[in-house]
Each structure stands twice: as structure tokens, then as C-alpha cells.
Amino acid sequence: MAAVAADEVPVPPQYKEQPRYDFRHFPDETRGFKVGVTKWGKTGTKRKLEEYAEQVEVERDAAAMDEGEAAGIADAAEHLAKRAKHNVLGLARTSGRAWKVPGQRAGTLKNPKLSTSWEKKMQVKAEETAFKERKRAAKAEAKEVATAARLKKEAAKKKKLEAQQRSAITVRVTAATAKRMMKDKKKRKLLRTADVA
Structure with a gap:
């Protein structure tokens, strides 16, 4: 096996080379329902687009007859005609390694051992209810x-x-003495009213 350079990524033997297309000059936005209209205005008429489509078809037929690769060009033209769906899982691989298998969504990676049965849930619920009742009674x-x-x-x-x-x-005092005691704070506390027997 030949030595692999330090900056190259090793390619597995089952990898098949895929056709590559340059999408750098394609518009980023969808074109909508109107033909030849983009967000920058009207870029072409329907007649011009039809002529271009006929020209592409003629060139494709000529190339197919010359090289005998009609299937590959048809696939390429079909791929160019369709816009890439950016929300499709596994379409664009960040690493650039085409042989990688697309990952699974997080929802599919559930561990069955983590889920509990209905009887277990009801048992836990009954225990919680009994505990709360005991706590309420104790309080x-x-x-x-x-x-x-x-x-x-x-x-x-x-x-x-x-x-x-x-x-x-107790000592009985006269009204005059009580009046004098009311003027002093300490003596005022000593005054009491009592039932005369």
C-alpha cells in the first residue's frame, strides 16, 4: 500500500468517486413561482429560458453520442435543475467524507432501560401520596x-x-394623694384601682 501524505485523509477501499459540481455561482434564495424573477429583479424571459433549455438538450445529445455517457450527463443535468434541500439529514457532510453514514436524530437514541413501567410509576406515586399524608398529619x-x-x-x-x-x-390613698402620684412616672405605676369591699 502506498504511503499517505500527512495532510491527506485516508480513503477507505469501498469509496467510489462521485461526480463533483460547482454551485458557487448558483443563487442562494429560492426563485419562487414566477419564471426568471429573482430578488434582484427580472433576469430573463420565458422565451430565453426555453431557448437555453433547448440548447442544453442539443449539447447533451451531442455529447452522449460522442462519448456514450448519456446517463452521467442526464444525472448531472437533473442534479443541476433541482435545488439542494438544506434540511435533509445526511445531504451535506461537514467532514467532506462521502462514505460516512448520516447520524441518527437524538430522539431515536433512547435507552429502553431508562424508561419505567406503568405499575412502577403508580407504585412511586402511591408512595409519594402516602408520605405527604403522613407529613400533613404529623404537622x-x-x-x-x-x-x-x-x-x-x-x-x-x-x-x-x-x-x-x-x-x-395595698394602702388606701386619698384623691389628692393619687393626683400628686399621677404626676410622677414611677409612682403612677404603683396606683391600682380596686373594688371597695
Whole structure:
């Protein structure tokens, strides 16, 4: 086997040379439904296009008779007549290696082991529902316990305050003394109203 140059890509033995066409001067946009009209304006009439088509046909027939390659020229003319579909998978290979097999779409590369059965999904759903129910019940129970403890604490505090007020030593003052005490902030706190027994 001959040595391959460093900058060349090795070609496999099953590769067949394909005809090459130069599309550099072809228009980039679609021509639409009107014949001879492009986005730059009217470039030709229908009669001129028909004459050109007849001329191409005559030249093709002459070349086919001379060289005996009518099939190859017909394919080339047909290929030139049709526009390339840029959204077709595998049409344009970025690497330029024509023997490469077009890749698969991401949606076709699903692993069957990753999908779960319907029974498994329902089992997981039931477990989640049971867990949420238990969590809700535990939160409600904790809330009830906290509320009971708070009410008990408030009742004890109120009872203690009432007992302190009952056992407190009180001195009855006159209205004039109360009026004087109201002027002082500390003494004002000492004033209490009580039921006269």
C-alpha cells in the first residue's frame, strides 16, 4: 500500500468517486413561482429560458453520442435543475467524507432501560401520596400540641398574676394623694384601682 501524505485523509477501499459540481455561482434564495424573477429583479424571459433549455438538450445529445455517457450527463443535468434541500439529514457532510453514514436524530437514541413501567410509576406515586399524608398529619399533630402548650402557659401566667394581686399589700390613698402620684412616672405605676369591699 502506498504511503499517505500527512495532510491527506485516508480513503477507505469501498469509496467510489462521485461526480463533483460547482454551485458557487448558483443563487442562494429560492426563485419562487414566477419564471426568471429573482430578488434582484427580472433576469430573463420565458422565451430565453426555453431557448437555453433547448440548447442544453442539443449539447447533451451531442455529447452522449460522442462519448456514450448519456446517463452521467442526464444525472448531472437533473442534479443541476433541482435545488439542494438544506434540511435533509445526511445531504451535506461537514467532514467532506462521502462514505460516512448520516447520524441518527437524538430522539431515536433512547435507552429502553431508562424508561419505567406503568405499575412502577403508580407504585412511586402511591408512595409519594402516602408520605405527604403522613407529613400533613404529623404537622397537624405538632400544631395541636404547640397550641395546647401555649394555652396552658397563658392560663398559668394569668393565674399567677391574680394570686400576686390578691396577696399584694395595698394602702388606701386619698384623691389628692393619687393626683400628686399621677404626676410622677414611677409612682403612677404603683396606683391600682380596686373594688371597695
